[in-house]
Amino acid sequence: MARRSLRIQEKKGVSSESQTQDAGVIQDSDSIVDRKRAREDEEDQEYDEDPDDGEEVAPKRKKKKTKKVSSKSDVSLHSQDKQSSGSSTKRQRMPEQFRKVRGRLGLLEKLAKEVPLDVILEIFCYLEPGDLLRLARTSKDLRDILMSKSSESIWRIARETLNDLPPRPDDLNEPQYAHLLFEPYCHICRHSGRCETVLWNFRMRACKKCALDTFPSSWDQQYINAQPFAYRDTDVLPIESIKRTSHRNQRVGNREIANRYKAEYEALSTEEDRNAWIDRKRKERRVINEHARLCEQWHRARLNDRADVLSDVRRERKEAILNRLEEIGWRDEAEKIMSGPSYYDTFSDHKLVKQSKKLTEHGWRSIKDEIVEFLSDRKADRVTAERNRILSARLASIQKAFSNIRSESDLREPFPSLGDIFVNKIFDALIRDTPQNEDLNEDFFHLKLLEHLPGIIDEWRPGKIQELVEVMQRSRPTATANDLYLATTIFECTGCYQRSLLRYPQMFYHGCCMENRNPGFAPGLYFWHEGPWSSTRIFFSDARSEIAKTVIEACSLNPATATFEDMYDANPLAECQTCAVDPQSWEGGRLFMRWPLQLTHNLNHTLTMNRFDEQETRKIVACEPSYRSDADSICCAHCHKTHSTMAIVTHFKDQHSDVINLTDYEDSLKFRALRQHWYWNPRLSLRQLGDSFRFKEIFPLPTPSVTFNDLLSSSSH
Structure with a gap:
């Protein structure tokens, strides 16, 4: 049998005796994490004094909920256990404390108890300090090995394998330093998410919310007044800068460190000792600041390297997905999405594509349907957007041609609006049904308007005049179309702030009467300037008509026959x-x-x-x-x-x-x-x-x- 460490052999007996007593405790992993968290504040002691020194336990893992099994299933399982005596015997031989252990059972235990110690130490030298810290939490025997004072050289060698990492500060031991460097959770709220904000001067990590809620501002008068006056304005207490917004940082202090410094200062009796203490703390502060700067520089470089690695993985994953899409005929659609503006590249930003995980065959089968559905929806949107773009270009061309013709037309009688031309069946068919590859420019529509506009006006004008007469007949039931020319025929617009007064045919060119911009003409398109003309916003003004009658009579004219021209x-x-x-x-x-x-x-x-x-x-x-x-x-x-x-x-x-x-x-x-x-x-x-x-x-x-x-x-x- 291979040689074992004498220290491990001595502990074997004690460990085997305590296994039975601790069986119930080991079953409940949550209680173990809580017990370890209670010992986190004791990390500044020597390794051999307490096996838990230097360890910070990661946030506790949530318990998995188990489904209740009905009595029938219990009976069937019991009968199956009777039938399969081999598996039943094997389950009975399984120690109770290992029933819920995940993974292959006993490998780390064998490593700690059977492999020679010098071999173990040689293996550990190839790991990073973060790996050693996590390895120490996997087994009590490994914890005893790594958390002993004699293993300090292992931690140092592992730390020296990292490039550009500043040396360990004097106020931290090796596990504490590794914990500060590699444990990415907030030390205040213990949230399991990654917290990359390290407060090096405070020797801890804290998310922005916890830091702003916990630490006082360096300008807080209550915090300032709590410090002895002798070193209040000196560079004794550590200060950290926390990014509050994108353009503003906030400098904060640490009450716990301030109270500890205050107790040390007040414990000194002579003025000479106190002055020496202040000078020593100021020198320590400068050393800590320089060390914090180097640590932050190393930390940022490490994050950038990790970001580059993840970016490469995401790029390889996206290319692998594109290759799979090419096999089923969807790659062209994905590339069309990527060829657009970078802020609108919804394919690269898709949650299934933008993952830092290598694509496997099983992974592709699980995301294939959703990716194809996404591309299908984007294709439909793209086709609609392309059609709307072509429709918009055609609407702009016909608008220019129509404006040129109307500027040279007689407007003393009602003239159609731009919206009336859009909804006309002739031009509606030209705009909608003409193939998209045909260029319908301004000259084309100019010729079409000259050809069809007279007929459109002859068809449109009588109906709109009758619509206006019906508005007038609400106040004058006997009114006819001839009464529109009278000087006493005045209309008001309810859409204007000052209620514009209109005479015939001014209302046919008034903007409020053409604001019914119908979005149904084309999805996402509106009539930019003029919609079809409508009389819904105008009414006959009786009060203004009475004033007109008075003015006409003062001019010795007949209100029943006098026109505006008169x-x-x-x-x-x-x-x-x-x-x-x-x-x-x-x-x-x-x-x-x-x-x-x-x-x-x-x-x-x-x-x-x-x-x-x-x-x-x-x-x-x-x-x-x-x-x-x-x-x-x-x-x-x-x-x-x-x-x-x-x-x-x-x-x-x-x-x-x-x-x-x-x-x-x-x-x-x-x-x-x-x-x-x-x-x-x-x-x-x-x-x-x-x-x-x-x-x-x-x-x-x-x-x-x-x-x-x-x-x-x-x-x-």
């Missing part, structure tokens, strides 16, 4: 007596306005219409702005392009001099004749078709001048 020609001047302000103030004076601003003014204010004598009228008109600065307030009746009131005459001279006689156009009668060559932009609401102005009587009478409004319409005063 009122533009009448161009009545009105004054709001309620808005009059002291003329000596900066924005003071009497407030005047032209048609149709009377309709948009406050309903509770008092208006005076055309009650000014000739001299007063001249003074008022002299204060009126001679033009509007809006660049799109007027449309040319020939080319339908928008212009400002100042630029319209220049436009006529440059573009339409062949059809418009502009000789002596400065004359008011000649210019009034130009009224047939332009019209107000119907895209604007009534509030945008004029500006109110103030008249200050204290100002000297300016030189009489002809205003733009005088040139546009006949004077009614």
Whole structure:
């Protein structure tokens, strides 16, 4: 028989006697872990004084729940045991304390009791300190060997096999140092997850939450005041920096170390001893800080090496999965996912792919169905996204072509919106059903619009006008389509913050009436600017219609027949007596306005219409702005392009001099004749078709001048 260690042979008898007594304790592994945890604070003693020195037990493992067996099964098992006497005899020979031991029974026991000690020590020298620490927890005999003072050389040799590892500090023994380096759980909450935050100055590991909850801030006044004043502001107590957020660290202290230092300091009686103690602690602090820096540098390098190894394993696993997918025809789909943006590589980030575990045949069979299902779903999403991209490009092309055509079209009658074109069956079929490989650009849609738009308008316009008439008939049951042109026909929009006032056909170009962006046109697509026109947000305004009736009657016109064009020609001047302000103030004076601003003014204010004598009228008109600065307030009746009131005459001279006689156009009668060559932009609401102005009587009478409004319409005063 091989030679055994004398120390092991002597302990064999004691160990065999205690096995029977400890049988019940060994069965409960959780109680053993709890007992070991209670001894963790005794690690700073010598090896031979206590076999448990230097060991920190890992977090306890959860107990597995066993299913209850019914009485029938117990009976059947009992009968089977009777039938198989061989297995029954073998089970009876199994010692009770080893009934629940996992793995091959007795190998470590044989190693510790039968293998010569010098061979064991030679084997241990090839291990890392972390391996020695875990090995010491597997067997009582191995623990006795490794935790003895005589085994210190084994730990030192094992530690020296690690490259760039700083030497062991004087305040830690070898198992304690190995525990600090290799046990990756939090020493405060004992959570089993990996905790890679090492507080080297405190000789412990702690997760961020535990560290911030346990250790006081280095600026905490209560913590500072608890220290003796003699070394309060010196570099005596250790300090650690904990990463609180991505851009902020917090410096913390350790109350336990601070209390121990305080007790040591106060135990000294003379001032000379205390000063020497402070100098010694400051030197120790500098040594510990330098050692902590080297340990942190080694720790980060080790983590980086481990990360590189895991990254290589994950890369090999992904390549192995791709090779398996190639065999079943799914690799191309996976590569299409990986070829996209890195932040959207859902294949590489999949939980079954991004694992640091080598792929085996059994492992592939267990994940194959889920991977294929994932790729199938991504393929469906990709096809849908590709179709939506093509639809979006086609919608953008038709939008540009339609905008160009509408900018040159007559808008004095209702004109379809972009959404109405999208949902038209002709263009809906072109956009949806044309093969995706065909390029439908702007020129293509321009030709198609020129071909089909007249028919679309003829089909669309009567229905929408009737829809608007039905809105008006809720207040005027006898109203007809001809009443839309009357000056008393005013609508309001409920979608606007200020409730825009609209006349016919302004509502057909009002944005709120085209906001019903139907997402059903294509999954994930919306009408970006205009949806199909709808009258759901507008209603007939009785109050504004009454104001219009009053203004019309003040101009000696018939409200039942007067149109907006008639009122533009009448161009009545009105004054709001309620808005009059002291003329000596900066924005003071009497407030005047032209048609149709009377309709948009406050309903509770008092208006005076055309009650000014000739001299007063001249003074008022002299204060009126001679033009509007809006660049799109007027449309040319020939080319339908928008212009400002100042630029319209220049436009006529440059573009339409062949059809418009502009000789002596400065004359008011000649210019009034130009009224047939332009019209107000119907895209604007009534509030945008004029500006109110103030008249200050204290100002000297300016030189009489002809205003733009005088040139546009006949004077009614």
